[in-house]
Amino acid sequence: MRQLTCTGPKEIEWRDVPEPTLEGDGEALVRPLAVARCELDPLLVSGLIPQRGPFALGHEGVAEIVALGDGVRGLEVGQRAVVAFQVSCGHCGTCGVGHSANCDAYPVLSDYGMQPLSGVEYGGFLSDLVRVPHAEAMLQPVPEGLDPVALASVSDNVLDGYRSVAGHLARAPGSDVLFVCHGGPSIALYGAQTALALGAGRVDFASDRPDVLTLAEKLGARPVETDFSRRQGRYPIVVDCGIRREGLHYALGSTAPEGVCQGVAYYPTPLVPVPLGKLYTLGIQFHIGRAHAVSLLPEVMPLVASGRLQPGAVTTRVADWEEAPAAYLEESIKLVVQRPA
Ligand SMILES: [Zn+2]
Ligand SMILES: [Zn+2]
Numbered sequence: 001m002r003q004l005t006c007t008g009p010k011e012i013e014w015r016d017v018p019e020p021t022l023e024g025d026g027e028a029l030v031r032p033l034a035v036a037r038c039e040l041d042p043l044l045v046s047g048l049i050p051q052r053g054p055f056a057l058g059h060e061g062v063a064e065i066v067a068l069g070d071g072v073r074g075l076e077v078g079q080r081a082v083v084a085f086q087v088s089c090g091h092c093g094t095c096g097v098g099h100s101a102n103c104d105a106y107p108v109l110s111d112y113g114m115q116p117l118s119g120v121e122y123g124g125f126l127s128d129l130v131r132v133p134h135a136e137a138m139l140q141p142v143p144e145g146l147d148p149v150a151l152a153s154v155s156d157n158v159l160d161g162y163r164s165v166a167g168h169l170a171r172a173p174g175s176d177v178l179f180v181c182h183g184g185p186s187i188a189l190y191g192a193q194t195a196l197a198l199g200a201g202r203v204d205f206a207s208d209r210p211d212v213l214t215l216a217e218k219l220g221a222r223p224v225e226t227d228f229s230r231r232q233g234r235y236p237i238v239v240d241c242g243i244r245r246e247g248l249h250y251a252l253g254s255t256a257p258e259g260v261c262q263g264v265a266y267y268p269t270p271l272v273p274v275p276l277g278k279l280y281t282l283g284i285q286f287h288i289g290r291a292h293a294v295s296l297l298p299e300v301m302p303l304v305a306s307g308r309l310q311p312g313a314v315t316t317r318v319a320d321w322e323e324a325p326a327a328y329l330e331e332s333i334k335l336v337v338q339r340p341a
Contacts, residue, residue: 001016001017001018001019001127001128001129002014002015002016002017002127002128003015003016003017003056003123003124003126003127003128004056004057004058004124004126004127004324004325004328005017005054005055005056005057005124006044006045006051006054006055006057007054008047008051009045009046009047009051010045010046010047010329012045012057012324012325012328012329013325014324014325015054017056017127019128019129020123020129020130020131021131022067022069022131023131023133024069024071024133025069025070025071025072026069026071026072026133026134026135026136027068027069027072027131027132027133027134027135028065028066028067028068028069028072028075028131028132028135028139029065029066029067029129029130029131029132030063030064030065030066030081030083030129030130030132030139031063031064031066031128031129031130031339032058032061032062032063032083032125032126032127032130032339033061033062033063033064033080033148033338033339034061034062034148034149034151034152034336034337034338034339035058035060035061035125035126035152035324035336035337036060036061036152036153036155036157036315036334036335036336036337037058037060037328037334037335037336037337038059038060038085038113038153038156038157038184039157039183039184039185039186039187040114040184040266041057041058041113041328042184043268044057044113044114044116044117045057045328045329048268049116049117049268050116051116052115052116052119055113055114055115055116055121055124056112056113056115056121056122056123056124056126056127057113057124057126057328058112058113058124058125058126058127058337059085059111059112059113059114059124059125059155059156060085060125060152060153060154060155060156060157061082061083061125061148061152061155062080062081062082062083062142062148062151062152062154063080063081063083063125063130064078064079064080065077065078065079065080065081065135065139066129068135069135072135072136073136074136075135075136075139075141079141079142080141080142080148081139081140081141081142082139082140082142082151082154082155082297082301083112083125083130083132083138083139083155084100084137084138084139084140084155084293084294084297085111085112085113085155085156085293086100086101086103086110086111086292086293086294087103087106087110087111087112087122087133087134087138088100088101088103088105088106088110088134088137088138088292088293088294089103089104089105089106089134089137090103090134090136090137090138090294091137092104092105095137095294095295098292098295099292099295100137100292100293100294100295101289101290101291101292101293103294107120110122112124112125112130113125125155126324126337134294137294138294140154140297140298140301142301143305146304146305147312148338149312149315149318149336149338150310150311150312150315151304151311151312152315152336153186153190153311153314153315153334153336154297154300154301154304154311155293156291156293157186157187157190158190158300158304158309158311159291159293159296159297159300160187160190160191160264160291161186161187161188161189161190161191161192161193161194161264162190162191162194162296162299162300162303162309163291163292163296164187164191164194164239164241164262164264165177165191165194165195165198165200165237165239165262166194166198166299168237168260168262169195169198169199169200169237170198172236172237173199174199174200174201175200175201175235175236175237176200176201176202176203176204176235176236176237177192177195177200177201177202177203177204177235177237177238177239178204178205178206178224178233178235178237178238178239178251178254179191179192179195179203179204179205179206179216179221179238179239179241180206180207180228180238180239180240180241180242180247180250180251180254181205181206181207181209181212181216181241181242181247182207182208182228182241182242182243182244182246182247182248182250183241183242183243183244183247183265184241184242185207185209185212185215185241185333185334186314186333186334187241187264188205188207188212188216188239188241189212189215189216189219189314189333189334190309190311190314191239191241191264192205192216192219192220192221193219193220193309193310193311193313193314194303194309195221196219196220196221197303197308197309200237202222203220203221203222204221204222204224204233204235205217205221205222205223205224206224206225206226206228206232206250206254207223207224207225207226208225208226208227208228210225211333212333213225215314215316215333218313219313219314226250227246228244228246228247228249228250229246229250231250231253231254232254233254234254234255234256234257234259235254235255235256235259236255236256236258236259236260237259237260237262238251238252238254238255238259238260238261238262239251239261239262239264240252240261240262240263240264240265241264241265242265243265243266243267243268243269245272245273248263248267248272248274249275251263252274252275252278252279252284252286255282255284256284257282257283257284258282258283258284259284259285260284260285260286260287261284261285261286261287262287262288263286263287263288263289264288264291274286314333314334315334315335315336316332316333316334316335317330317332317333317334317335317336318335318336318337318338319335319336319337319338320337320338320340321337321338321339321340323337324337
């Protein structure tokens with residue numbers, strides 16, 4: 001089968017690789033229909049994170065179920081499903097308490113399309129077939145009539161945007177929220193959509209990119225143009241989306257006393273200075289960590305299915321499957337690659 005493969009820094013090509021097969025009763029084989037580019041993908045492709053040979057790309061997508069193991073309940077061949085980007089069992093002690101990103105059954109960072117980080121190749125969604133080792137936990141059926149292209153990012157970045165703010169708003173309903181976008185913008189945009197859907201007060205969106213600010217405003221947020229040098233207010237909930245030091249400091253500086261700043265980014269630099277003295281004095285909580293895809297999917301899918309959250313509104317470029325090698329290297333806010341019908 002064909003697999004979109006990164007063969008070196010900014011080098012992407014289709015390669016022929018062996019088809020995966022079912023290896024157990026609880027597994028599925030799926031055929032991806034629409035695949036979104038995650039905010040991490042450009043970083044992986046750039047070579048900034050050292051590469052360990054060729055690796056499969058793509059870990060956000062909607063797929064059709066092609067085969068199921070005998071032990072799988074509640075899913076059918078032919079059904080469409082969002083595929084969790086993290087490989088998690090769904091039933092160990094850690095998955096059981098909602099921390100499925102750190103599933104006991106797998107080494108850390110066991111994700112599709114992230115071989116440079118984990119050292120293990122689980123395959124990528126820009127392939128003809130993908131093996132899903134825990135079908136019941138990792139596949140979330142897509143209701144009939146919903147467009148796979150609109151839902152492609154629900155595997156990862158939509159969940160990330162959701163969790164950046166949903167829990168904090170549940171603890172402080174109606175709060176004003178500031179998104180600080182100084183990196184890949186889609187998580188921040190999905191987060192702003194979530195905050196608006198969940199009844200936040202004012203949703204402000206700070207960025208130095210005019211195209212991103214225009215889209216944020218279209219989604220219902222208030223655009224705040226900034227170079228991140230000086231804060232323009234203090235907020236009880238702030239979401240830090242990016243990997244620039246000045247962006248992080250702007251986010252922390254914009255957090256109100258006793259407020260919370262939620263980080264969603266992986267900072268690749270080993271040491272990033274954080275003003276701990278200021279956070280201590282003002283009682284600011286700084287949360288950072290990965291989203292838990294398998295645990296979040298059943299919570300987020302109803303919001304998407306009901307139309308309260310419309311991730312398709314963030315997509316700015318839909319490319320044909322054949323175009324994927326070039327499209328993956330283009331600049332766009334959110335790219336989705338679509339398999340021909
Ligand atoms: Zn991702
Ligand atoms: Zn587990």
